[in-house]
Amino acid sequence: xxxxxxxxxxSFGLGSKISQLSKKNCPLAKKxxxxxxxxxxxLLKKYISDSAKILPTRIxxxxxxxxxxxxxxxxxxxxxxxxxxxxx
Amino acid sequence: xxxxxHTYIAAPEANKKDIENIEKKIEDILNKSSGKIHxxxxxxxRNLAYPIKxxxxxxxxxxxxxxxxxxxxxxxxxxxFDEKVIKYLSIKLxxxxxEDSELLKEKV
Numbered sequence: 001x002x003x004x005x006x007x008x009x010x011s012f013g014l015g016s017k018i019s020q021l022s023k024k025n026c027p028l029a030k031k032x033x034x035x036x037x038x039x040x041x042x043l044l045k046k047y048i049s050d051s052a053k054i055l056p057t058r059i060x061x062x063x064x065x066x067x068x069x070x071x072x073x074x075x076x077x078x079x080x081x082x083x084x085x086x087x088x
Numbered sequence: 089x090x091x092x093x094h095t096y097i098a099a100p101e102a103n104k105k106d107i108e109n110i111e112k113k114i115e116d117i118l119n120k121s122s123g124k125i126h127x128x129x130x131x132x133x134r135n136l137a138y139p140i141k142x143x144x145x146x147x148x149x150x151x152x153x154x155x156x157x158x159x160x161x162x163x164x165x166x167x168x169f170d171e172k173v174i175k176y177l178s179i180k181l182x183x184x185x186x187e188d189s190e191l192l193k194e195k196v
Contacts, residue, residue, distance in 0.1 A: 039150075039189040079093055080177050081146070082138040082191075 026063035028070065038076035044083060048074065052084045074079055089123070091184060092160050096167055096176040097146040100133065106172045107147065114151070117162050123155030126184060133193045140174045149192070152184060154162045 028036060036043070047055050047062070047070055054074055057067050077083040098107055111128075119122060131148035140146070151159070160178050167173040 034187060036188070039191050042190065076177065076179070078137075079098065080148075080175065081136040081138055081140060087114050 007047070013036050020066070024061045026061060028062055031047055031066075033069075036073060038073040038080070038082070041077060041082050042075075044070070044077055048083065052087045057083040089156065091126070091153050091181045092178050093181050094142065094151045094153055094160070094176065094178040095148065097136075097140070097148055097174045098144040098175055099172050100143055100147065102147060102172045107149070110167075110170065110172060111149075113166060114163055117159060117166065118153065118155060121156060121159045123153060123159050125153040126154060128152075129189060129192050133172075143174055146174055150189065150191075152181075161179065 003044055029045075038044070049055055054071060057064065062070060074083060078085055096110070098110065100120065107177060129150040131150060133145055133147055136144055136146055153163075164178065167176045
């Protein structure tokens with residue numbers, strides 16, 4: 001019983017800070033504009049579902065600023081038939 | 089003068105001559121308004137993700153142009169009525185990219 005209580009205390013003190021640090025980082029953080037491009041189809045394919053929908057950030061952990069760019073590039077690639085709009 | 093990135097897809101039945109003709113016409117339009125082509129990339133015959141005008145394949149060509157907004161409009165207007173061009177996309181850029189695109193590397 002005592003051990004359980006100490007664990008709970010940790011989650012409010014130092015433990016919570018550690019858990020924040022171990023949160024997954026944005027996978028596109030180090031990609032610059034030239035890499036994150038509509039021509040980089042291999043990279044973009046990782047961020048669309050099997051039915052070709054754009055995946056939400058809660059699944060992919062992409063940061064908000066990069067997601068904005070990513071969505072724009074996926075839509076450009078779709079316009080040029082490099083990526084599909086829908087797949088059956 | 090702005091820098092544009094212009095990509096067009098030619099129909100799969102187009103010959104080398106057809107593509108040369110398209111390229112010549114684009115150059116003519118650019119020469120009229122003192123624009124120029126910085127770089128061309130040939131991505132070759134690729135499968136399309138969805139059929140466009142009943143074609144399942146297409147020749148991709150990518151150009152980096154310098155010109156005014158009117159010149160790019162004129163190029164797009166020409167491609168709209170050309171039967172050999174299925175689809176096109178032009179994008180305004182801030183500066184020219186230094187490296188080749190991933191699609192060109194993929195081909196080789």
